[in-house]
Amino acid sequence: MCTLLPVSIVLFVTFYCPISGKLTCHNYNPSVNGTQSLDDFRCPKQCDCQYCKEETGVYYNHEVYCSSRVLNAIPSRDTVPTDVKSYHLDGNDISTLKNDSFQNLTVLRYLDLSYNNLYYKNMDINAFLGLQKLIHLSMDYNQQLYKLLPWFDDLVSLEQLHLQYCGLTTIYPKVLNNCKKVITIDLSRNSIKYIDSETFQNLPVLKYLYLKKNQITVIAPHAFKGSLRLQGMTLGDNLLTTIIEDVGLQNLTQLQFIEVAYNKFMCDCDLVWFRKWIGITNVTIQETNHTTCQFPGSKKYKNLLNFDPDKLNCSKLNRILEVTIPCASAGLIVVIMGSTLYRFRFHLRYWNQQRRLRKQYQRICNQGTPTINGEDIRYDVFICYNSKDIQWVLDVLQPTLEKQRNFKLCVDYRDFLPGEAIAMNIANAVKFSRKVLLVVSKHFAKSEWCNYELEMARMRMFDNHEDILIVVLLGKVSPKDMPIALHKILTTTTYIEWKEHPERKALFWTKLETALLSPNCPKNRLIDS
Numbered sequence: 157m158c159t160l161l162p163v164s165i166v167l168f169v170t171f172y173c174p175i176s177g178k179l180t181c182h183n184y185n186p187s188v189n190g191t192q193s194l195d196d197f198r199c200p201k202q203c204d205c206q207y208c209k210e211e212t213g214v215y216y217n218h219e220v221y222c223s224s225r226v227l228n229a230i231p232s233r234d235t236v237p238t239d240v241k242s243y244h245l246d247g248n249d250i251s252t253l254k255n256d257s258f259q260n261l262t263v264l265r266y267l268d269l270s271y272n273n274l275y276y277k278n279m280d281i282n283a284f285l286g287l288q289k290l291i292h293l294s295m296d297y298n299q300q301l302y303k304l305l306p307w308f309d310d311l312v313s314l315e316q317l318h319l320q321y322c323g324l325t326t327i328y329p330k331v332l333n334n335c336k337k338v339i340t341i342d343l344s345r346n347s348i349k350y351i352d353s354e355t356f357q358n359l360p361v362l363k364y365l366y367l368k369k370n371q372i373t374v375i376a377p378h379a380f381k382g383s384l385r386l387q388g389m390t391l392g393d394n395l396l397t398t399i400i401e402d403v404g405l406q407n408l409t410q411l412q413f414i415e416v417a418y419n420k421f422m423c424d425c426d427l428v429w430f431r432k433w434i435g436i437t438n439v440t441i442q443e444t445n446h447t448t449c450q451f452p453g454s455k456k457y458k459n460l461l462n463f464d465p466d467k468l469n470c471s472k473l474n475r476i477l478e479v480t481i482p483c484a485s486a487g488l489i490v491v492i493m494g495s496t497l498y499r500f501r502f503h504l505r506y507w508n509q510q511r512r513l514r515k516q517y518q519r520i521c522n523q524g525t526p527t528i529n530g531e532d533i534r535y536d537v538f539i540c541y542n543s544k545d546i547q548w549v550l551d552v553l554q555p556t557l558e559k560q561r562n563f564k565l566c567v568d569y570r571d572f573l574p575g576e577a578i579a580m581n582i583a584n585a586v587k588f589s590r591k592v593l594l595v596v597s598k599h600f601a602k603s604e605w606c607n608y609e610l611e612m613a614r615m616r617m618f619d620n621h622e623d624i625l626i627v628v629l630l631g632k633v634s635p636k637d638m639p640i641a642l643h644k645i646l647t648t649t650t651y652i653e654w655k656e657h658p659e660r661k662a663l664f665w666t667k668l669e670t671a672l673l674s675p676n677c678p679k680n681r682l683i684d685s
Contacts, residue, residue, distance in 0.1 A: 180208065180209050181206040181207060181208040181209075181219075182206065182207045182208075182216070183205075183206060183207070184207060185207045185216050185218070186207070186216055187215065187216050198234075198235055198236065198237050198238075199220070199235070199236075199237065200220065200222060200231035200232070200235040200236055201231070201235065202222065202225045202226075202227065203220055203221060203222040203225060203231065204220070204221045205218065205219070205220050205221070205237060205240075206218075206219055206221075207219070208242075217241040217242055217265075218237050218239045218240045218241055218242075219240065219241065219242040219243075219244070220236060220237065220240045220242070220243050220244065221244045222243075222244060222245050222248070223244045223245070223246050223247050223248075223268075224246070224247035224248065225247075225248060226248065226249065227245070227248040227249065227250060228248070228249045228250060228251070229250060229252065230245065230250060230252075230253065230254075230257050230258075233256075233257065233258065233259065233260050233261070236260075236261065238260055238261065238262070238263075239263055240261055240263070240264055241263055241264060241265045241266065242264075242265065242266040243258075243261065243264055243266065243267050243268070244268045245267070245268060245269050245272070246268045246269065246270040246271045246272070246294070247270075247271045247272075248271070248272050249272065249273055250269070250272040250273065250274065251272070251273040251274060251275050251278050252274075252275075252278040252279070253274065253278070253279045253280060253283035253284075254280050254283065255280040255281075255282040255283060255285065256282060256283075256285050256286065257283050257284075258283075258284060258285075258286060258287050259285050259286035260286065261286065261287065262286060262288070262289065263289055264287055264289065264290055265289055265290060265291045265292065266290075266291065266292045267287070267290060267292070267293050267294070268294045269293075269294065269295045269298070270294045270295060270296040270297050270298070270318070271296070271297045271298075272297075272298050273298065273299075273300060274295065274298040274300075274301050275300050275301065275302070276301055276302050276303040276304075276305055279305070279307060281305065281306060281307060282307075282310075283307055284307055284308060284310055284311060285310050286310060287310055287311055288310055288311070288312050288313060289313050290311050290313060290314055291313055291314065291315045291316065292314075292315065292316040293308075293311065293314060293316065293317055293318070294316075294318040295318065295319050295322065296318050296319065296320040296321055296322070296342075297320065297321045297322070298321075298322050298323075299321055299322060299323045300323055301319075301322040301323055301324060302322075302323050302324060302325055302326070303324065303325065303326045303327075303328070304319070304322075304324055304326070304327045304328055304331050305328050305331065306328050306330060306331050306333075307331070308331060308332060308334065308335055309333070309334045310334070311334065311335055312334055312335070312336070312337070313337055314335045314337060314338050315337055315338055315339045315340070316338075316339065316340045317332075317335070317338060317340070317341050317342065318340075318342045319342065319343050319346070320342055320343070320344045320345050320346075321345045321346070322346055323346060323347060324343065324346035324347060324348055325346070325347045325348065325349065326348075327343075327348060327351075327352065327355055329352040329353075329354040329355055330354055330355075331355070332355070332356070332359060333358075335359065336358075336359065336360060336361070337361055338359055338361070338362055339361055339362060339363050339364065340362075340363065340364045340366075341356075341362065341364070341365050341366065342364075342366040343365075343366065343367050343370070344366045344367065344368045344369055344370070344390070345368070345369045345370075346369075346370050347370060347371050348367070348370040348371065348372055349370070349371045349372060349373055349395075350372065350373065350374055350376070351367070351372060351374070351375045351376055351379050352376055352379075353376035353377060353378050353379050353381075355379070356379055356380055356383055357378070357379070357380065357381045357382050357383060358381070358382035358383065359382070359383040360382065360383070360384075360385065361385055362383045362385060362386055363385055363386060363387045363388065364386075364387065364388045364389075365386060365388070365389045365390075366389075366390045367389070367390060367391050367394070368390040368391065368392045368393055368394075368415065369392070369393040369394075370393075370394050371394065371395055372391065372394040372395060372396060373394075373395045373396065373397070374396075375391075375396070375399060375403050376403075377400070377402035377403060377404070378402065378403070378404055379403055379404065380403070380404055380405075380407075380408060381404060381407075383408075384407065384408060384409065384410065385410050386408045386410065386411055387410055387411060387412045387413075388411075388412055388413045388414070389411070389413075389414045389415070390414075390415040390442075391414070391415065391416045391419070392415045392416060392417040392418050392419065392442075392443065392446075393417070393418045393419075394418075394419050395419065395420050396416065396419040396420065396421065397419075397420050397421060397422045397426070397427075398421060398422065398424075398426040398427045398430060399416070399429075399430045400426070400429060400430070401429040401433075405430075405433060405437075405439075406433060406437075411439050412439065412440060413439060413440040413441075413442055414439055414440075414441060414442070415441075415442035415443055416441070416447055417442070417443035417444075417445075417446035417447045418443075418446055419447075420450070421447075421448065421449035421450070421460060422449060422450055422451075422452060423449040423450060423451045423452075423458070423463045424451075424452055424468070425468055425470035427449060427463070427465070428465040428468065428470050431460065431463055431465045432465060434460070434461070444459070444460070444461060445459070447459065447460045447461070448460055449463050533588060533589070533590050534564075534566070534588040534589070535564050535565060535566035535571075535585070535588060535589040535590065536563040536564045536565065536589070536590055536591060536672060537557075537563060537564075537565055537566065537589055537590065537591040537592065537593045537626070537672055538565075538566040538585040538586060538589035538591070538592045538593065538609075539553065539554075539565055539566065539567050539568075539593050539595065540592060540593065540594050540595065540600075540606060540609040540610065540613070541594075541595035541600065541606070542595070542597060542599035542600045542602075542603045542606055543599075544597075544599040545595055545597050545599055545600065545630060546569075548595070548630065549567065549595065553595070553628075554567065556665065557668075557672075561665075561669055563672060566585045566588070566589050568581070568585075571585070572585070578605065579608070582605075582608060582609050582612055583612055586609070586612040586613055586616055587616070589624075590624070590676065591624050591625075591626055591671075591672055591676070592609075592613040592616075592624050592625055592626070593626045593627075593628060593672075594606075594609075594610065594613075594625065594626070594627045594628065594645075595628050595630060596627055596628065596629050596630065596633060596642070596646070596651070597629075597630040597631055597633065598631060598633050598634075598637065600633075600642075601633050601637050601638045601639065601642060602637065607639050607641070607642070610639075610641055610642060610645070611641060613625055614641060614645075622676045623674070623676045624676050625645065625649060626652070626668070626671045626672065627645060627646065627649055627650075627651035627652065628651065628652050628653075628654060628668070629646075629651045629652070629653045629654065630654050652664055652667045652668055652671065
């Protein structure tokens with residue numbers, strides 16, 4: 157890099173600056189007549205400032221070179237010459253751009269910020285404010301930039317934008333809205349996953365778009381609407397499975413080349429339009445040897461040009477049927493299953509209730525209260541009845557059995573433990589009684605708790621192979637009003653029917669006493685209270 161000489165010497169010194177290639181550079185502006193005095197004595201510390209000829213050889217541009225100077229911040233704008241046209245800040249450690257960082261550089265045309273550590277959260281939205289004549293912006297190799305936000309609204313003259321190797325995953329949809337003169341956009345070698353429909357729309361002079369080596373899976377419809385001067389595009393090394401007609405490649409009449417190699421194209425109906433477009437377009441498809449597609453279910457890839465879309469049955473009707481038939485089948489299966497479940501809903505509820513009761517009863521039996529005097533029988537019989545039949549139990553059944561025939565009864569209102577759960581009381585009553593007597597009436601048939609007591613008794617019958625159920629029928633009950641379990645009991649068990657006739661009453665008590673004394677558990681196991 158050329159170094160600044162003392163003012164007394166530099167007034168008439170001419171030299172070649174290697175940073176500017178073969179262009180002649182001066183420490184003053186030769187285009188200024190007279191004493192050739194410096195236009196602007198300012199120059200940032202650690203940087204070099206020279207006037208170098210443009211390629212035309214007519215004008216001299218003021219250039220500031222701050223490349224690879226271990227800078228961790230942008231030099232103060234008060235130290236930068238206001239007529240600078242080329243500003244090199246590459247190869248430093250700059251991570252932050254504040255608002256108005258370049259606002260006074262109104263004639264700046266070239267800005268190089270590549271090879272820094274710019275991070276999107278440390279870049280203010282107006283960081284490039286005032287750069288309305290900027291033509292070239294390079295931000296390559298800022299590998300932790302991650303997101304491209306609307307920083308470029310003031311860059312109305314921008315022609316070249318370079319953002320390679322910036323770790324970009326997200327692009328703000330309208331980030332280039334004001335860049336109507338942009339010709340080249342290079343976003344290669346990032347991690348972009350999606351191209352929004354508004355990102356590259358309405359860029360009237362855009363010619364070259366480089367998106368190679370990203371992770372793009374989808375290009376939105378109409379992604380290039382209004383950007384009709386596109387001549388070249390690279391989309392290779394992405395994750396595209398297809399490019400649909402709505403993207404609008406067929407509308408880019410000036411397109412000369414496109415590169416889509418090393419993607420994940422699927423040789424299916426979604427790719428038919430793109431394959432046919434390749435066959436009829438004059439656009440050059442670059443790297444065709446590496447442009448392949450994969451058939452569904454196959455691990456092998458074949459050259460995209462060898463994929464014959466006519467061999468696929470891709471008519472709209474067939475595609476509709478491919479969707480509707482599975483959906484209709486699934487819907488039919490759901491309807492059949494729903495109808496079946498609805499038809500057998502009571503059986504399923506009954507089965508589920510039995511399963512839950514069996515588990516509950518088994519748990520209670522395993523964790524029940526300790527036996528008294530080594531015995532587990534406390535009552536002759538547990539009376540199961542509906543509360544609406546309690547008067548008959550109090551006036552008729554209980555006094556006759558307890559006072560006249562000396563049976564010990566378990567009845568809920570007297571023998572259930574206060575504060576104990578009803579289910580626990582019922583389970584213990586069934587467990588500690590030798591017999592279970594069901595007082596069946598139309599009220600009993602409709603009672604959830606009576607049905608619960610019945611299930612508990614049946615479980616003990618099945619688990620212990622005991623004949624413990626006694627059924628007393630107080631009145632006629634229609635089978636359609638009975639739970640399934642009760643109906644089975646009445647059809648498989650001899651029940652005792654209560655009648656008000658005196659002779660029938662005597663027969664009733666004889667039958668009931670006989671049933672209570674019938675063996676299922678030795679009578680001598682009955683314990684005293």
